[in-house]
Amino acid sequence: MKKHYLIIIILLLLTAVVLTQLGFDKQSKAFKASAAYQPLVASSDTLKKLNLGLQAALSDYFWLQAIQYYGGDRADHNYQKLADYLDLATELDPKFSYPYAFAALILPSEKIDQGYAIARKGIDRRIPDWQIAYYLAASYHIYKHDKPEAAKYFDLAARTPGAPSELQTVSAAYSAKPNARQTARAIWQAIYDSSSDELTRGRAKNYLYFYQLLDLFDQSSTVYKQKNGQWPKQLNDLVNADILRSVPENPFGLSLTFDADGRVVIE
Amino acid sequence: MSVITTIAKNTFKETVRDRIFYAILILSVLFILGTTLFGSISLGQDSKIITDFGLAGIYLFSIVIAIFLGTNLIYKELEQRTAYIILSKAVTRTQFLVGKFLGLAETMLVANLIMALVYIPLIWVVSHAFPGVALLAVGFQLLETWVFVALTILFSTFASPVASAIYSIIVFIIGHAVGILPDAAKKASPALASFYKALYYVLPNLEKFNIRLEASHALAIPPYLIVFAGLYALIFIALFLMLAAIALTAQDI
Numbered sequence: 001m002k003k004h005y006l007i008i009i010i011l012l013l014l015t016a017v018v019l020t021q022l023g024f025d026k027q028s029k030a031f032k033a034s035a036a037y038q039p040l041v042a043s044s045d046t047l048k049k050l051n052l053g054l055q056a057a058l059s060d061y062f063w064l065q066a067i068q069y070y071g072g073d074r075a076d077h078n079y080q081k082l083a084d085y086l087d088l089a090t091e092l093d094p095k096f097s098y099p100y101a102f103a104a105l106i107l108p109s110e111k112i113d114q115g116y117a118i119a120r121k122g123i124d125r126r127i128p129d130w131q132i133a134y135y136l137a138a139s140y141h142i143y144k145h146d147k148p149e150a151a152k153y154f155d156l157a158a159r160t161p162g163a164p165s166e167l168q169t170v171s172a173a174y175s176a177k178p179n180a181r182q183t184a185r186a187i188w189q190a191i192y193d194s195s196s197d198e199l200t201r202g203r204a205k206n207y208l209y210f211y212q213l214l215d216l217f218d219q220s221s222t223v224y225k226q227k228n229g230q231w232p233k234q235l236n237d238l239v240n241a242d243i244l245r246s247v248p249e250n251p252f253g254l255s256l257t258f259d260a261d262g263r264v265v266i267e
Numbered sequence: 268m269s270v271i272t273t274i275a276k277n278t279f280k281e282t283v284r285d286r287i288f289y290a291i292l293i294l295s296v297l298f299i300l301g302t303t304l305f306g307s308i309s310l311g312q313d314s315k316i317i318t319d320f321g322l323a324g325i326y327l328f329s330i331v332i333a334i335f336l337g338t339n340l341i342y343k344e345l346e347q348r349t350a351y352i353i354l355s356k357a358v359t360r361t362q363f364l365v366g367k368f369l370g371l372a373e374t375m376l377v378a379n380l381i382m383a384l385v386y387i388p389l390i391w392v393v394s395h396a397f398p399g400v401a402l403l404a405v406g407f408q409l410l411e412t413w414v415f416v417a418l419t420i421l422f423s424t425f426a427s428p429v430a431s432a433i434y435s436i437i438v439f440i441i442g443h444a445v446g447i448l449p450d451a452a453k454k455a456s457p458a459l460a461s462f463y464k465a466l467y468y469v470l471p472n473l474e475k476f477n478i479r480l481e482a483s484h485a486l487a488i489p490p491y492l493i494v495f496a497g498l499y500a501l502i503f504i505a506l507f508l509m510l511a512a513i514a515l516t517a518q519d520i
Contacts, residue, residue, distance in 0.1 A: 049444065049446070049447045050440075050443075050444055051443070052439070052440065052443045053326075053443045053473065053474055053476075053477040053479065054323050054326075054479070055479070055480055056318075056319040056322070056323075056479045056480045056482075056483040057319045057320055057322070057323035057479070059319070060305070060309070060312070060315065060316045060319045060320060063309065063312065064305060064308065064309060064316070067308065067309070067310055068308075093480060093483065095480070095483070095484045095486075096315070096483075098310070098311070098312055102310075196310075196311040197310035197311045198310065199310055200310075
């Protein structure tokens with residue numbers, strides 16, 4: 001075969017390689033975003049015994065897997081295996097602190113008890129990282145509305161060496177503040193200011209924006225009452241009354257409405 | 268002593284000229300530099316990720332180099348019959364084996380120094396602190412690699428390179444799993460429990476050279492650990508080289 005034919009064939013094969021990879025990536029992304037995909041996660045008992053002395057590197061590997069899994073584009077947001085990955089990371093390297101804190105805050109509400117179990121494991125192991133107790137407290141306040149538990153963990157976080165000074169204020173003011181939204185906003189603001197990871201900061205930013213929206217709807221509701229003599233029933237009433245140009249999308253896609261006192265609530 | 272030094276020097280020269288040595292060393296350096304990519308997607312845990320993956324890389328690549336070079340070392344001399352010429356002169360089997368071991372151990376030292384020269388400054392830059400424990404962990408890994416060199420020399424006295432590599436990998440796996448034997452002994456019958464316990468004490472426990480978790484969190488290493496790891500490595504190296512000398516004698520070499 002002549003030399004230039006060979007070069008053409010090699011170029012064609014290289015093009016085919018690139019096209020195959022592109023096709024694979026496209027299919028793989030779609031599959032991983034679908035509900036059918038749930039990765040197989042190894043048992044921590046087995047890996048603790050058979051890891052060829054590479055516990056630390058394996059723990060990091062499962063931490064990276066957890067991030068990739070959570071950061072993927074799952075359409076159903078059903079992160080069933082996230083707790084398993086975080087549990088593995090903390091079992092293989094019990095001193096790896098961030099997965100404990102991450103579990104408390106990031107696990108979806110229906111899996112949050114698993115997240116609490118992982119975070120409490122970190123506290124029981126006396127991992128000296130204030131973020132574990134702080135995120136646990138924040139989560140108890142936001143998802144469970146459990147004020148005594150939240151206060152307990154805020155206090156623990158504030159007493160942990162290395163905790164930022166803002167935390168003392170949040171912890172001290174927690175029991176005194178009557179307005180739940182105001183408290184939650186302060187908690188998320190502290191998380192946003194103190195966290196260096198973009199996933200947690202992104203989540204905090206979404207919450208801070210969400211509370212801004214709720215404030216806007218409450219203020220608009222008062223204006224509506226002044227104009228029409230009654231409270232609005234739904235968000236579109238504010239648009240129809242020319243108070244808002246349009247209803248801004250909230251970052252969590254929640255359906256919002258008004259209660260009998262004109263305060264915005266989740267439907 | 269000069270006989271051992273001569274054999275060691277020649278072995279060192281011979282092994283560092285091996286293309287496989289360079290290929291694996293280049294791969295290992297690329298891997299260590301590549302750990303920064305993993306660090307960048309770790310949500311702020313980059314210092315830990317680079318420390319752990321870097322150490323794991325140095326460790327695994329060192330084991331691979333030891334297997335590739337060690338399993339061929341004596342076997343090649345026996346195949347090409349050069350060992351017979353050397354041993355027919357005033358060189359004892361022990362001098363021959365110790366010389367071979369020291370030469371390859373020096374090669375492993377150089378390989379680890381090169382990898383550490385890339386790895387340590389990298390963590391230093393990322394974590395803004397000198398990674399003393401990580402450097403010590405590289406030293407512990409080097410001790411394990413030297414035990415492994417002695418083991419591959421032992422296997423290469425009676426087995427082909429492929430068989431030696433398989434045996435070495437089996438010992439490598441067992442050496443890191445012997446910690447399960449005391450747990451198994453608790454659940455076994457008294458006779459079996461004694462057997463498990465005997466195995467636990469006799470088999471090489473390679474976890475003695477593992478301070479990678481401590482390096483990951485820069486934890487203090489108690490001095491007794493350094494003393495015992497050094498002593499343990501020395502005993503096993505001596506044991507494997509003596510067994511290798513016996514194996515050569517048994518084959519009338």
